Amino acid sequence: MPSLNKKAYCLLKLKWLLLLFLIVLNFHANSQVQNGLLWYDKPAKQWTDALPIGNGRLGAMIFGDPQLEHLQFNESTLWTGEPNNNARKGAYKYLPKIRELFANGKQKEAEDLAQKEFMGIRINEEHYDDQCIVWLKNVRKDTTQYLNNTTLYKNKIQLPMLNGWEKEGLDGVDGAIWFRVEFNLPKSLLGKDLKLYLGKIRDDDYAYINGHLVGETKGQLAKREYIVSSKILKEGINTVHIQVINWNDKGGFNGTKDGRKLFVLFPIENSRDIISLGNLWSYTIQNQDVPAFPKYEADYQPFGDIYFRFPSTNNVINYKRSLDIEQSLANVRFEENGIEYKRTYFASNPDQTIVAHFTADKKKSISFSTVVNSPHKSINIKADRGNLLQMTVKVKNGKLWGVANLYVKTKEGSIKVDGDSILVRDADEASVYLVAATNYIAYDDISGDPVKLCTKYWDKLNKKSYKTILSDHITDYQKLYKKFSIGFGSETFPNVSLSTDQRILQYSVSKDPNLIALYAQYGRYLLIASSRENSPLPANLQGIWNDQLNPSWGSKYTTNINLEMNYWPADPLNLSSCETPLFNMIQDLTKTGSVVAKEHYNLDGWVLHHNTDIWKATAPINASNHGIWVTGSAWLCQAIWDHFLFTRDTALLRKMYPAIKDATIFYIGFLVKDSKTDFLISTPSNSPEHGGLVAGPTMDHQMIRSLFKNYLAASKVLGIVDLDLDDRLVVQLPLIAPNKIGKYGQLQEWMDDVDDPKDQHRHISHIWGVFPGTDISYKDSSMMNAAKVSMNMRGDSGTGWSTAWKLNVWARMKDGNHALKMIDLLLSPADREGLPERGGIYRNMMDAHPPFQIDGNFGGPAGIAEMLVQSQNDYIELLPALPDSLSSGFVNGVKARGDVELNVAWKLHRLSKLVVKATDNGKYAFVYKGKMLTLNLLANKPYDVDILKFAN
Structure with a gap:
């Protein structure tokens, strides 16, 4: 090889350095395809139209009305209880009897005993x-005045x-409420007994007509x-009163x-002569001091609301409300009277x-009043220091x-307190800062001082300019x-230019594949x-966003799928x-869970x-037919181990190892021998929320088997030896009841x-x-095929999170076209004008169970990643x-197990680019x-x- 002169050598070196720089740049580059903006041409009408912001502890929903702006906000540690x-x-004293009842085929008796003696x-x-x-x-006894x-x-x-x-405006109201409406009785119906039909009422009711009690129902x-009775009716105006007890x-x-x-x-004898009471009723609240309902667990709570009232002539044009997810900024822009x-x-x-910053392109144009409020009954508001x-x-x-x-700062203009309101007049710009805290320190410590915490936050904030705070954020x-x-397609698709709500309504993968990327x-x-x-x-059922005092399912942590799904991506x-x-929560749960284990x-x-x-809380709650599900700890330990496989973080694994080991110790003692099969089974338990309390649900055995293997693997990684425990596991592992194929060729659930082939329950x-x-993997193709049969039996419809789970499963099964069908369902509009809510996404792209539940927003993206890269095997x-309809695209920065980061691109269904980086x-x-290609x-x-090496 001829030698290079110094100049040629330098040019060649520069060329290689430039090539290396371009590789690194390509590895971290963002796509030119813009998948980082949600935008709308009108303010939010309802909470599920509003746009979420959050910092992991504080969250707010932005409505974006030009005249009366509303921010509903949360702090993640404000709960009941x-x-x-x-x-x-x-409770353990009743465990042998419950197991005996199952062994004798007496499921109902076992559930009844468990409900009475085994629940938390x-x-x-x-x-x-x-x-x-x-x-x-x-x-x-206090009814006369209300009648x-x-x-x-x-x-x-x-109503209804x-x-x-x-x-309907009665958030947090429990107790007694009276409802009233009048109706006109024609002369033709005098002397006839009538039926009054009201449908279902939560919870109890007492119904009166013309002051006479005509019926009552509990439940x-x-x-x-x-x-x-005709005896209490009169020609002309009659009055209906309903006392509802909630x-x-x-x-x-x-x-x-x-x-x-x-x-x-x-009329009883003629249901055609209907008198309508109408849907608009009057009401009055009688008593809200109802005894505290016995609850197993606490509810996540909203904190409050901020309202800004701006002067307006209602002459707004060029309105745009947006959420820039590339910078984590919500923006509202509009023009009014020539001012932007x-x-x-x-x-x-x-x-x-939480920061709100108001500007205009004309000086002295920012004027508003602001107030704070809360749905809580016990609140106190005061203004201080101007x-x-x-x-x-x-x-x-x-x-x-x-x-x-809530603090207000302005550039120019004036600020003053007016009662419980702050008034800003003629400012060039204004910045509003909200800080919030509670007395929660830990699950067993509520001695915190939120006043001092808020002062501490503000003292730090007050030393910084708005521009610095924004830049740091x-x-x-x-x-x-x-x-x-991530991005799909190599061209600009027509629907990309539409507002986000319209993109959702008009979505199809052929017209808008990058809605999937967004x-x-x-x-x-x-x-x-x-x-x-x-x-x-951690993120709860609604992340950190909730506006209800009585949120669905308490907006808690459901650990039979939902909490875990939150962290799949x-x-x-x-x-x-x-x-x-x-992981911090898991460490706490090991302490409370050890008490329940005992x-x-x-x-x-x-x-x-x-x-x-x-x-x-870790004890069984609600009802025995679904609340006694014992493998939450096993599933959370799977999350620990999977995180280690992705990150190779041995320090964290060592920290969390006691949780894995102690869960293993519990299940070693919990499994019992099944008299019919001689296998070790989990009993009593439940296939989540389906089929009642049973002995030996398949899911439990899969998770316990995986836990035992993960414990042994973690011990090996960390160099920890416990010969007695290890030996017991080696004996027990092959004795755990295996997966079974049923008469329809399906994977048995029990x-x-x-299994019912027509059963389309949401849980899989x-x-x-x-x-x-x-x-279950393709190493056992017969069992994987049985799982496919079960998936097809379950069907594609379901709640948001259920659809997201199915997406991940079909991706793991390498059926890209079926996985794409699940994405299509996830992206379908949840609330369509005049129709009932369904699973899909709301206008703000939040997931619908319905109602809103955030797990689908997390499970869906995880499933998209699973379609593009898998690493659960040794490669x-x-x-x-990859589905047929996504013929071109890229994903940069996706992670694989082994702590490997990849940039992947494809064109016309063929891999076109692969850049990889490993930590070790x-x-x-x-x-x-x-x-296979080994590097x-x-x-x-x-x-x-x-x-091209993949072609060899």
């Missing part, structure tokens, strides 16, 4: 019945209330149909699905504040309280967000916004640090049933072959072994489930279309793979 342990002392303790359950008797007696005094009924409300009266499931949770008239007309009277206004909102993690509003709230039925301080956020990018990035945005490394709690979508709050099972180790809350629990577990597979030196195997990678060095 108080430190407690809901274990029932001595409810706060206030001991005295509740006596308190209710006294309270009800008082509200029932005779029409001036009490000053409020109007629309399909989602409870909480959605929300019964349809109210009362006989009205003990807890949602209240009101919730209608029926039987197609019958509601709120009607008709801009409002910017964000939730800063570095400065622990630019501060302070709101203190205390939750009902609990020990937590919080403080929110964006820098902090983008350290996470910019690790990953959805994936939006899921990452929501995870960053609701679960940061320094967050006190964290590792593959390059947000591993966002899992930290989950009291309910007389075992060492720890256990978690199907739900938990801020107080880290020990007995009782027995498919856990396919995803997120690895208990990394590229484009394993070593050999790494990559598979594409069945062909020797140097730590932290991007490697541009020659795609």
